[in-house]
Amino acid sequence: MADEFFKMISSGPLSGRCIVVTRPLAQAAPLADAIAAAGGRPLIFPLLEIFPAPDPRPLVEAVERIADYSLAIFVSPNAVAYALPAILARGPWPMHLQAAAVGPGTVKALALHAVENCLLPSERFDSEGLLALPALAAELMKGIRVAIFRGDGGRELLADTLRERGATVDCITCYQRTGPTGGAEVLLAAWRAGQLDALTVSSSEGLRYLVDLLDAEGRAFLQATPVFVPHARIAEIARSLGLQQVVLTEAADRGILEGLKGYCWLS
Numbered sequence: 210m211a212d213e214f215f216k217m218i219s220s221g222p223l224s225g226r227c228i229v230v231t232r233p234l235a236q237a238a239p240l241a242d243a244i245a246a247a248g249g250r251p252l253i254f255p256l257l258e259i260f261p262a263p264d265p266r267p268l269v270e271a272v273e274r275i276a277d278y279s280l281a282i283f284v285s286p287n288a289v290a291y292a293l294p295a296i297l298a299r300g301p302w303p304m305h306l307q308a309a310a311v312g313p314g315t316v317k318a319l320a321l322h323a324v325e326n327c328l329l330p331s332e333r334f335d336s337e338g339l340l341a342l343p344a345l346a347a348e349l350m351k352g353i354r355v356a357i358f359r360g361d362g363g364r365e366l367l368a369d370t371l372r373e374r375g376a377t378v379d380c381i382t383c384y385q386r387t388g389p390t391g392g393a394e395v396l397l398a399a400w401r402a403g404q405l406d407a408l409t410v411s412s413s414e415g416l417r418y419l420v421d422l423l424d425a426e427g428r429a430f431l432q433a434t435p436v437f438v439p440h441a442r443i444a445e446i447a448r449s450l451g452l453q454q455v456v457l458t459e460a461a462d463r464g465i466l467e468g469l470k471g472y473c474w475l476s
Contacts, residue, residue, distance in 0.1 A: 221248025222470040227399060229408040231256040231415055236286065240409065240462040247470055252405070254396060256389060256415030259287050262361065262382045268292060271356055271381045272299050275306070280376075282309045282339070282367065284359040289318035291383040292358040297322060311339055313461050334460045335440065336367040351375030361385040362414075388418030393427055400430040406474070407435040409465050413446045420450050437468050 227250040230241045234255045241251035262268065272295050275281075283289050296302070302324050309328035310316045312335075316327050328345070330338030339345065353376045357368055361382050368378045399405035408431075410416050416438075423431060428451070435454040438444050439461060447455045458468030 221246065223247040223249030226250065226406040226469075226474070227252055227404050228406060228469060229254050229396065231408060231410050231412075231419070233257050233259050233287070235259070235290075240465060243462065243466045244469065247466070249469070252395070252399065254389075254392065256410070256418050257386045257412055258389070259291075259360075260385050260387070261291060262385055264382075267381050268295055268383045271358075271379060272296050275299065275356070276303050277354055278306055278356045278379075279353045280307050280309060280355045282311075282355065282357045283315050283319065284311050284357065284363070284367075286314050286318040287360060287384050288358040289315060289322070292381065293319070293322050293324070295383075307344075309339060309345075311335060333441070335442065336364060336370075339367065340370050345371070345374070347374040353377070355379070356381055358383050386414065388415070389422055391422075393422050393424070396423070397427055397430070400427070400434075405430070405434065407437060407469065407472075409437045409469070410443060410447070411439055411465070413443045416443065416447060416450065435472065437465050437472075439464050 223244060225248070228244050229252045230237045230244065231254055232240060234253070237253045237255060241253055244251040275296055283292070307328065308319055308324050310319060311330070313329065316329050319325070319327055328339070328342055330342060332338060350371055351374070355371055355376045355378045357378060357380045359380060359382060368380050371378050396405065410419070420428060420431070432451050432453050435456055436447055436452055437456045437458050438447060439458050441457060444455050444457045456468055456472060458464040
């Protein structure tokens, strides 16, 4: 059954390594293909499923008043995928509206829709990194109207801090996330056969879903397996959940791939 998820190439720095890719299914292919190109065997096991927000009204209302905003922040590629088509269906991107993104993947997603010149953190790709940009300083935020396009739940740091700096902030939920409801036997089978070498995890929420999904045997396997994460906050949460081999990489798929290729495998 697990073989349906495997892609394999015979040689490369990851030759023979089975590596779990946990990105949402629609976003898993680039990293899986890169792992395969490096000789690895990617096992695609999404930890998050993405759906449209159950209530479309906040997005519809935000689109209707999009010209009233001066800054539009997209927290993820999913926010772009679910919000931008609705915005552009109403008309072209407003010339005065500054776009901002938390990470480079979101910038690429915006660029596919010809939304360019985005604000982007230069070092850490998270709310803290975005808030550290000079363009979002308190003296520039007073009286500014901001739209944050995001999923359900998540951190409130970005919105709360911008409000403290004097901005009027609307948080628009344009998609929702759910965790897997089963399928752990695929991972367990690979672990028991000694054929699961590492996992890649790009979401702290997804990591919690994984821990909840596994039984005691699975958690023991997980704790002893290298887990590659592209963000320090995910690494902190992983360690707090008892994971013993947490590898912090550079950001995005490229960073994860380089981390995998440069890792000192024990066997």
